[in-house]
Amino acid sequence: MPLLDWIVVFGYLAVVATIGVVASRRHDRADAFFLAGRSIPSWAASFSVVATVLSAATFVGMPQQAYRGDLTYMVFKFAGLPALIVVGIFFLPAFYRSTHASIYGIVRERYGPGAGAAAGIGFLVGRLLASGARLFMAALAVSWVLFGSADAGPLAVTIAMVAVGTALYAIAGGIRAIIWTDVLQAIVAAVVGVVALIVLWNLVDRPLDDVIAMLRSGGETGRDKLRMFDTTPDPSKSFGVWSGLFGLPVFLVAAYAVDQDHVQRLLVCKTPRDGLRAGVLSNLIGWPIAFVFLAIGLLLWVETQVHGTVRVGADGDDRAVMIQFMLTELPLGIRGLMVAGLLAAAMSSLDSALNALAATTMNDLVQPWRERRGKAPLDDRTVTRWSRGSMVGWAALLAGVAFALSIWQVRSGKTLLEFALGVMTYAYAGLLGVFVVAMFTRRGSGRSVVAALVAGGLVILFTDRNFQTVLGIESAVPGLAIGWRLMLGAGLSAAITAIPGARKSPE
Template sequence: MALTLAAFGTADWLVLGAYFALLIATGVWLARLPKGDQDYFLAGRRMPAWAVSVSVLATSLSAATFIGAPQQAYEGNLTYLSATIGTLLAAIIVAGVFLPAFYRHGVTTVYGLLEKRFGPGAKLAGSWTFVVGRVFASGARVYIAAHALSFIVFGDLRTEHLLIAIAALTFAGILYTIAGGIETVIWTDVVQTVVFLGAVLGVIVHLGAEAGAPPAEAVASLAEAGKFKVLDFSLDPARPYTLWTALVGITLLNTAALGADQDLAQRLLTCRSAMRAAWSVISSQLLGLGVVCLFMTIGLLLWLRNAHDTATPQGGEKAFLAYMTGALPTGLAGVVMAGLFAAGLGSIDSALNAMSSAFVSDCYRPARPGRSERHYLRVARAGVAVSGVLLGGFACVCVFWQRGAGQTLLDFALQVMVFAYAGLVAVFLCALLTRRGTTASAIGALAAGFAITVALEPAIWERATGLDTIAFPWRMTVASTVAFMIAAAPRGRASSRA
């Protein structure tokens, strides 16, 4: 029987009801705490490092990993795991270079550092670049989460059903994010991570029991099919997951994600000190490696299950959704449904709060100084609602974009991040590692990073040059290198220091 809401048993409804009750209780309890926009955005810098670590983990993975990582293992092999090399390198860079500067200057958003270094114009440009980039990145993740919700509720991935699922996820995310600010986001992320991992472990146990084959035979089948390949030493620029892309492009991408993107960096600013924040970011990525391995295991087990089943959908995305919606027992079905909601909402809550914080702290407050804290808090909550509308709207655009691009869901989710990240990481590295650059060069670098990424998009690049597609890590490398050269071209002020 398909896993739809109509097919839910009593145990499924109890599990799902308990999940939503816990989520609502957490939100209501924490909604009493914010007193002003600083509490709303920074939680008074009182968050425990372990909770911040779990929250960073939840946001880093989200729905893109829930559905996309099993798809990668099912359709290909384990080379996606090599990307974690770049993720860990990026976490070390952010812990050692970015976080000490953020805490030294006491910034509310990471773009406050650009003001200290280049001037208010650079901060404003950085904030708006982030907002546009976050609409792209989180919109893509909501679109991916909508796949699962559409398949569960409607039993298909028709365009109109995906759009309804996107609207439902966005509305739910706005409601509980608007209540309590970043503290609510972090603690609900902890709850959602427990649910998320419970669903993953349940699916692995059930798939393993269904496989039936002895472990030695299963391992031999996977090895024969080349499923255990982790490191790819190819120099082919069209391949996204090689050792070289991990060391360069994916390191740059994740440095931007953890240090130059307010969505993830905002959590790291809620710790009591830079040292605790550094522990949070590094531990979150170490935990992330284990979680990604779990998701890849689902893909491998699903491949074993379906290897000789011609009736099963061949694409990894549909194969996983078909399994989740048609083969799970009562009780586990409810856990998986809760896990899918957790993945979907985890894609939304932090993005909305971060976009609102960037707007209020970097744009609205400087333009409207001297207002009461209550006024800024109202504006912050309005910013969450507006951000939700923008994010949901872009998720609807992704329904048509990703299908036309013909990419896997995970590749699509990662490549849309490059548009804003190329310029942002270049400007931050210039600010932190050199004494060069001005407001104009920083703004020029942000614009150049975006423009070069657009020019390297497969549909434009192939048509203009006739050459093969360049994988997103190399697009990130090219665009951020050019942007860095632009940012660092002029000499900075003699006192310039981040």
């Protein structure tokens, strides 16, 4: 890239670093490091949630989704509103009453330390997969920008660079630094999306009626690319209407109720009502942003039909279509701003993951382990120091997982968005079933919790189309989209958790 673009990129990184340094003050207490003393205004928390959703999966994956398909992904965004309302009414009040920085402390209170540790480990594994996928997609885009390639060597170097850069300010500033840098990064990512859409519209240079007609015709596929609601009763459609009414809301309840990475952003506010407000506001803000990035994908498809300036890879790889447009068609300075937006999307989805992984490690594994062995609880300063140390280890693990997932995604044949959402379900299925039984019944035991967590993950594994192909059973069973798979896994998990009768005390 030209010098001016690099100046814009490094200027942006300097601003992020400054915010992180300023916000890193007064973080000697564990509750300040993990929950910011519950002093964050709901509007800032909502922007942080938006920033997390605006990961590289959005920045690169949404244009690819629309380029290859249509607008049906919007059903996923719409499903978030009822899901967040359910979480705000039924889950957040209990989380706010809890004295634990990690939500899995509730499972420990109900069923004992073994069950709490199992729930924490379930989250850690799931978050490694989910955030590893986000890191891979961020590095995929940055690798194309820096090296013009996403081959194994450049991709590995880029994964390490993004992981280290994000870890530095996340470790220094805790959740407060993460929230306030996310506010900036959400704004930057949204602005560059609008700028890209405007530039692309001028590049297409066709009347609106002509563009709409092309999108309606769908080119060689003959499929209407402006379709938003797919009513066909196909259970394999990830973003069909029926999945949007039933499966996807359950998936999103899991995302915002049992995933420490997401829940933590709703717990930094003063009250549960403020947390609910932050969640609902983030979802409503996310609707137009999602539409902008999907519209970019549609216009990129139109541009390839009209001028052919932007092309997919020689092997049909359409993952780089957004990046190629950025590097070849955007004017000087704006290209640098776009790369800054890409980095914003990458960092904002990883910073809180590191904090959530550290919180769960300390609160659900280390502290209970010390307690069982009769050791004194760690003081706040030590917890904060050890948490920062664990972030280093988690950043390294995330980098390794991200590289492994880069190979998995190519072989899966799924779009980046479908792949990123799919890997999350391995932990969500078991955790959602356990939390529902733990919070709304008096049934279950420590052993049933462990069995339920394993069973939920196995349901997701055995309903994965690629795994069914390995077993040679794909023709004998119907394909299921992520929402339906999660419903099956969570339902079985809840049933197994509830098998023992009413509990009297933790085991």
